[in-house]
Every structure is written in C-alpha cells, then in structure tokens.
Amino acid sequence: MQNIQLSDGRAIPQIGFGTAAIGEMHQDDGFVKETILKAIDAGYRHIDTAAFYGNERSVGKAIAESGMARDQFFITTKVWDTQQGYQPTLRAMEQSLERLQMDYADLYLVHWPYPEKTRPTWQAMEKLHAEGLAKSLGLSNFRKQDIQQLMDFAEIKPVYNQLELHPYLTQKQLVEYCESKGIVVSCWSPLGTGSWSGVEKSEKPIADSVITALAEKYQVSAGQIILKWDVEQGRIAIPKSESDENIAANLALDGFSLTDEELTQIDQLNQDKRYGGDPDNAWQDNLNSPVPE
Numbered sequence: 001m002q003n004i005q006l007s008d009g010r011a012i013p014q015i016g017f018g019t020a021a022i023g024e025m026h027q028d029d030g031f032v033k034e035t036i037l038k039a040i041d042a043g044y045r046h047i048d049t050a051a052f053y054g055n056e057r058s059v060g061k062a063i064a065e066s067g068m069a070r071d072q073f074f075i076t077t078k079v080w081d082t083q084q085g086y087q088p089t090l091r092a093m094e095q096s097l098e099r100l101q102m103d104y105a106d107l108y109l110v111h112w113p114y115p116e117k118t119r120p121t122w123q124a125m126e127k128l129h130a131e132g133l134a135k136s137l138g139l140s141n142f143r144k145q146d147i148q149q150l151m152d153f154a155e156i157k158p159v160y161n162q163l164e165l166h167p168y169l170t171q172k173q174l175v176e177y178c179e180s181k182g183i184v185v186s187c188w189s190p191l192g193t194g195s196w197s198g199v200e201k202s203e204k205p206i207a208d209s210v211i212t213a214l215a216e217k218y219q220v221s222a223g224q225i226i227l228k229w230d231v232e233q234g235r236i237a238i239p240k241s242e243s244d245e246n247i248a249a250n251l252a253l254d255g256f257s258l259t260d261e262e263l264t265q266i267d268q269l270n271q272d273k274r275y276g277g278d279p280d281n282a283w284q285d286n287l288n289s290p291v292p293e
C-alpha cells in the first residue's frame with residue numbers, strides 16, 4: 001500500500017489496520033494479538049489504536065512478536081477525554097507507551113474535541129512532540145470550529161484528522177476545510193462500522209446497490225470499492241477486520257480505478273448518517289467511560 005505525506009514531512013501508509021473492538025470492545029488478549037499479527041503478515045504497517053480501546057498491550061505484543069523493527073511500523077494512539085488537560089495528557093501518553101512497550105508513537109491524536117480542555121491538551125502534546133515521544137500530532141472527530149480554536153494557539157499544527165467517513169457520511173465541507181489547512185483526512189468506520197454498533201450489514205453502505213454494482217463491474221468486493229473511493233481522493237482509511245479474506249482484500253486496491261463519475265456517484269450516496277458518536281456532544285458521554293486499566 002502506498003504512503004502519503006503528512007504536512008510535517010512524515011510518510012503514512014494510506015490504509016491502516018483499525019483495532020477497535022477486535023473480538024469485543026476493550027478486549028486485550030491473545031486473539032487480539034493474533035489478529036494484528038495476521039494483518040502484519042498480510043502487509044499492514046500502519047496500526048490504529050487508542051488508550052480507550054483497551055488493547056494497546058496486544059498491539060505492542062504483536063509488533064514485538066512480528067520480529068520486524070519498530071521503525072517499519074506507523075503506530076497511532078489517542079488521548080481519551082477523561083485524560084485531557086496538560087498533566088493528564090502527559091500521564092496518558094506515558095501509560096500508552098508503557099502498555100505498547102514502545103519509546104514513541106508515530107502519531108498522537110486528541111480522540112474527541114472537548115473544547116475547554118483543547119488548549120492544555122494540545123500544549124502537552126507539543127511537549128511530547130518536542131521530547132520525541134509523539135512524532136506527529138493530530139486530531140480525531142474535530143469539527144471546523146474545534147480546528148479554528150486550536151489553530152489560534154497551536155505552535156505545531158495538526159497534520160491529520162480522523163473522522164467517521166463512509167458513503168453515507170461524506171462530511172464534504174469538513175473534508176475540504178481540513179484539506180485547505182494541510183490536514184490529511186483519515187476515515188474511521190470506512191465501511192460503515194463494526195459489530196460494536198449493532199447495525200445490520202444490510203443497512204450499511206457496503207450493501208448499497210450503487211456500491212455492489214461497481215463491485216460487480218470491477219470484479220472486486222464492495223469493501224474494496226469504498227476503500228478505493230477514499231484512496232483515490234487522497235484520504236487515509238483504517239478498516240478493521242478479523243477475517244483472513246477481508247484483511248487481505250482491504251489492502252489489495254491496485255488493478256482497478258474508479259472514474260470521476262463513479263467517485264461522484266458514491267459521493268451522492270451521502271445521508272449525513274452517523275453510526276458512531278456525534279462530536280457536538282460526545283465528550284459529555286465519554287467522560288462517564290474511563291480508559292480501561
């Protein structure tokens with residue numbers, strides 16, 4: 001899978017492996033480690049985790065057991081809402097690196113906007129960056145107003161914003177705004193969520209007739225059509241899978257391309273439909289859910 005360049009000059013593989021809720025949410029055991037090892041064997045080098053996923057130990061064990069050098073990987077983790085603020089963020093990173101058994105994260109994200117904490121959280125992240133513990137700094141679920149707030153004081157500009165983004169939630173204006181600020185957009189739940197959401201497959205964009213018709217045309221899977229739609233437009237995507245077949249397919253996006261008309265046809269499936277939390281209020285609920293031990 002090809003890399004793209006972040007505005008700080010660092011390279012990131014355009015397809016990453018999502019790790020939320022491998023097995024169950026917060027599961028952190030041999031199954032999680034083996035699933036990540038399968039993904040590494042299939043060729044993934046970019047792994048997306050978070051303190052809140054409760055699985056950083058398994059991610060770290062998989063990287064260690066892969067036998068490959070740490071610098072072959074691009075590892076993202078995130079500070080959770082309950083740990084936002086200056087000192088708590090410094091501590092959160094210390095705990096993440098301890099669980100990951102790593103000296104640094106390639107990318108450290110603010111998991112959700114929590115406006116009254118954004119400034120001290122980001123300033124702690126800038127310190128972590130200066131110390132080499134976070135090689136790149138970014139955001140997750142940040143709305144335009146959250147980015148504007150941050151840009152007023154940030155000495156280090158964010159290079160990445162991870163958003164819920166799939167054909168039923170294209171977030172066109174926010175994507176354009178991020179791109180205008182040199183912020184690469186990364187798509188979470190790119191296929192329309194995992195089992196954690198309880199949404200039936202038939203209701204997800206992966207089952208949409210426009211997507212399945214394109215899959216038939218190009219003799220690929222529906223998942224590959226959606227991921228290609230992201231990749232061709234310069235976005236990162238982080239699909240999660242536990243099946244050998246899907247793990248491999250989600251990386252195998254060469255050999256076909258979508259036309260401009262087809263990209264537009266997929267864009268037009270937008271319904272502004274969220275399967276996950278809404279950044280307008282998610283932090284309030286998130287404060288009731290601490291990071292698992």
Ligand SMILES: NC(=O)c1ccc[n+]([C@@H]2O[C@H](COP(=O)([O-])OP(=O)(O)OC[C@H]3O[C@@H](n4cnc5c(N)ncnc54)[C@H](OP(=O)(O)O)[C@@H]3O)[C@@H](O)[C@H]2O)c1
Pocket residue numbers: 017018019020021048049111140141162187188189190191192193194195206221222223224238239240241242243246247249250276
């Ligand atoms: N920043 C945030 O707030 C946030 C929130 C949620 C998620 N995320 C990140 O985004 C990642 C992905 O999100 P997600 O797991 O919700 O959704 P997703 O990757 O869009 O979908 C995962 C689901 O799709 C299935 N699947 C995977 N590849 C497929 C394919 N080629 N064809 C058909 N089905 C396929 C998986 O089943 P199988 O396992 O059977 O393949 C699983 O049920 C997470 O793991 C996490 O890293 C971030």
